[in-house]
Amino acid sequence: MTLPPLTSFSFPTTIRFGVGSRRLLVDELAALGAQRPLFVTDQGVSGLGFFGDLVAAADEAGLACAVFDGVWGNPVVSQVLAGVDVYAAHDADVVVAVGGGAAVDVAKAVALMATHDGELFDYEDEVPGARPVTTATAPIIAVPTTAGTGSEVGRSAVIGDDDTHVKRIVFGPPLLPRVVLADPEVTVGLPAPITAATGMDALTHNVEAYLARNWHPMCDGIALEGLRLVAANLARAVAVPDDLDARGGMLMGSMMGAVAFQKGLGVVHSCAHALGTVADVHHGLANAVMIDTALAFNVASVPERFDTMAAVVGCAPGADGFLTWLAELKATVGIPADLTALGVDAALGDRLVEVALADACHANNPRPVGRSDFADLFGRAFR
Numbered sequence: 001m002t003l004p005p006l007t008s009f010s011f012p013t014t015i016r017f018g019v020g021s022r023r024l025l026v027d028e029l030a031a032l033g034a035q036r037p038l039f040v041t042d043q044g045v046s047g048l049g050f051f052g053d054l055v056a057a058a059d060e061a062g063l064a065c066a067v068f069d070g071v072w073g074n075p076v077v078s079q080v081l082a083g084v085d086v087y088a089a090h091d092a093d094v095v096v097a098v099g100g101g102a103a104v105d106v107a108k109a110v111a112l113m114a115t116h117d118g119e120l121f122d123y124e125d126e127v128p129g130a131r132p133v134t135t136a137t138a139p140i141i142a143v144p145t146t147a148g149t150g151s152e153v154g155r156s157a158v159i160g161d162d163d164t165h166v167k168r169i170v171f172g173p174p175l176l177p178r179v180v181l182a183d184p185e186v187t188v189g190l191p192a193p194i195t196a197a198t199g200m201d202a203l204t205h206n207v208e209a210y211l212a213r214n215w216h217p218m219c220d221g222i223a224l225e226g227l228r229l230v231a232a233n234l235a236r237a238v239a240v241p242d243d244l245d246a247r248g249g250m251l252m253g254s255m256m257g258a259v260a261f262q263k264g265l266g267v268v269h270s271c272a273h274a275l276g277t278v279a280d281v282h283h284g285l286a287n288a289v290m291i292d293t294a295l296a297f298n299v300a301s302v303p304e305r306f307d308t309m310a311a312v313v314g315c316a317p318g319a320d321g322f323l324t325w326l327a328e329l330k331a332t333v334g335i336p337a338d339l340t341a342l343g344v345d346a347a348l349g350d351r352l353v354e355v356a357l358a359d360a361c362h363a364n365n366p367r368p369v370g371r372s373d374f375a376d377l378f379g380r381a382f383r
Contacts, residue, residue, distance in 0.1 A: 003018060003019065003184065003244060003245055003248040004018065005018060006021055011259075012153055013153060013178065013179065014178065014179045014180070015153070015179075015180045015255070016028075016179065016180070016181050016182065017248075017251075018248075019185050019244060019248075020183060021181045021182060021183040022050065022054060022143055022183040022186055023057070024181055025054055025057065025058065025096065025141065025181060026057050026058055026061045026063075028141055028179045029058065029061075029063060029096075029141070032141075034094035036065075036066075036091055036092045036093045036094070037058060037063055037065055037092065037094045037095070037096050038065075038066050038083075038087050038090055038094070038110075039054070039055060039065060039066070039067045039068070039096045039098055040068050040069075040071065040095055040096065040099075040103060040106060040107035040110055041067070041068075041071065041097075041099045041103050042069060042072055042099045042103045043069050043070075043072050045100075045145055046067060048189065050185075050186050051098055054096075054098065054143070055067065064090075066090040066092060068087075068110070071099065071106045072102075073102070073280070074102065074160050074165070074167070074276050074280060074283065075102045075103075075105055075106045075158075075159055075160060077120055077159060077160070077161065077162055078162050080109040080113060083106060083107070084113045084114050087110055087114045087138070088114065092138070093138070093139075094139045094140070094141065095107050095108075095111045095114075095140045095141070096140075096141050096143065097140060097152070097177065098142075098143045098145065099143075099144075099145050099146075100144070100146035100148060100198065101146065101149030101150075101158075101198075101284075103145075104177075105149075105151050105157040105159060106157070106159070108137075108140060108156075108157040108170075108175045108177075109157045109159055109170060111137040111139070111175070112133065112170065112174075112175060114137075115135070115137050115138050116135070118131060120159065120170060121161075121168055121170070123172060125156060125170065125171035126171075132172065133170075133171070133173070133174050133175065135174070137172075139178050140176075140178060141177060141178060141179045142179070142180045142181070143181045143186065144180070144186075144187075144251065144254075145190070146194065147198055147199060147202055147237075147247070147253065148198025148199065148201040148254055149198070149201060149205075149254070149284075150254045150255045150257050150258025152177055152182070152258075153177075153180060153255045153259055154176065155172060155173050155175050156170060156172075157169070157170045157175060158170075160276075164277070165276070165277045166277050166355070167273050167276060167277060169360075180255075182251050184247040184248035184250075184251050185244065187247045187250070188241060188242050188247060190241070192239075192241065192334065193334060195234075195238050195241070195250075195333075196234070196288070196333035197282055197284035197288055198254075198284045199238070199254075200234070200288030200291065200330070201254075201284030201287050202230050202253050203227065203230045203231070203253075204268055204272075204291050205254075205261045205265070206224075206230060206260055207223070207227060207291070207295065208261065208264075208265045208266040208268055208269060208361075209223040209257065209260035209261040209262075209264065210223040210224060210227070210260070210305060210308075211295075211302055211305055211366050212261075212263050212264030212265060212266055212364040212366070213364050213366050214263050214264045216262075219260045219261075219263035222256050222259050222260040223256070223257065223260035223263075224312050225256060226252075226253045226256030226257045226260060227312055227313065228253075228312050228313065229250070229252055229256065230249075230250065230257075231312070231313040231314070231329075233246040233250050233253065234246075234329065234333060235329065235332050235333055237249075237250050238332075238333045238334070264363075264364030265361040266364055266365035267294045267295075267298065267361075267362045267367075267369050267377070268290055268291050268294040268295060269361040269362075270356045270357075270359035270362040270365075270369070271286070271290040271356050271378070271381075272286035272290055273361065274351075274352045274353075274356035275289075275290070275339075275344065275352065277355050278348050278352050279344050281342070285335070285342070288330060289335060289338065289341075289342050289381070290377075291326060292326040292327050292330070293338070293377060293381045294381075295323065295326070296319075297369070298366050298367050299323075300367070301366045301367040302366045305366075306318060306322050307319070309322050310322040310325070313325055337383070338382065339381040339382050340381075340382050344382075346382045349379065352378050353371060353374045353375050357374055
């Protein structure tokens with residue numbers, strides 16, 4: 001992918017895409033009429049030079065800035081509540097989310113709970129009796145620093161319970177950021193293992209969205225182009241960290257995956273959510289390790305879709321060609337081949353099955369998944 005000059009488009013929200021787009025933050029804050037931004041980020045990003053420059057530019061423009069950098073690992077409710085306390089103490093009027101999927105999700109939840117009553121999980125998606133998010137949250141501007149979840153273009157936040165670590169999805173259209181500043185340059189310093197894991201997360205979103213049973217031709221088209229972009233750019237982004245074209249291709253493919261999976265996800269994500277809950281595995285890495293094993297389960301139900309995906313990525317034809325390509329891509333970018341290589345304890349197998357079975361994502365899988373199926377999938381992944 002050859003990057004275009006900095007450009008703007010509105011799908012599904014306003015996206016300013018291109019090298020240097022992060023420097024438009026002060027202009028976007030002014031357009032919102034914001035005076036007191038709260039920057040929400042993680043502990044790794046808050047110490048980076050570009051982040052300090054963002055805050056300094058806002059300070060120099062006369063804005064009163066505060067920073068909450070209490071995000072780490074798989075985000076949980078306590079992180080959100082700590083962010084809400086900082087928002088209230090600062091009397092903030094906008095949330096600026098800077099970071100990967102965890103930081104963006106926490107920022108969305110902070111924006112929600114700073115302006116809504118009740119508990120965070122009162123707004124959990126598709127739960128009987130859940131409260132709808134029908135009024136505006138605090139406005140959100142997102143500056144993604146990884147090409148993975150694509151949360152910056154989504155209407156939900158995935159947050160874990162502090163005690164059980166079970167991931168729950170909080171949903172509402174007002175959670176969609178008003179503006180995304182998608183700057184490939186801020187992803188350049190990302191370590192190779194994180195580039196690989198987040199990139200495989202983006203790939204999983206595109207693949208599972210395309211395979212999901214719901215009918216949505218527009219999402220199918222977006223998912224296939226997102227898959228093409230990730231396939232063309234992931235290995236190079238890992239191998240050549242300062243390749244802006246590859247980084248830009250990954251950032252776009254990540255956002256496309258997040259748009260496409262409004263159609264649904266599937267069995268890979270249910271397995272990954274279980275690994276995050278039970279073994280505290282990074283979400284992108286969990287998807288990356290499970291993707292080829294779990295996707296093989298779907299081949300009999302949608303063989304023609306595997307044919308299409310194989311053609312899109314340019315590998316040997318058919319499901320066998322596509323699954324072999326996936327395994328080879330994992331090896332190329334340094335993803336462990338299976339759960340044993342990842343270091344997950346096989347004794348957790350029964351608990352993994354229980355959590356995966358209870359997860360909502362596999363409801364849209366093209367092939368129904370039962371308890372024995374999950375037991376077999378995790379068994380195959382402990383090689």
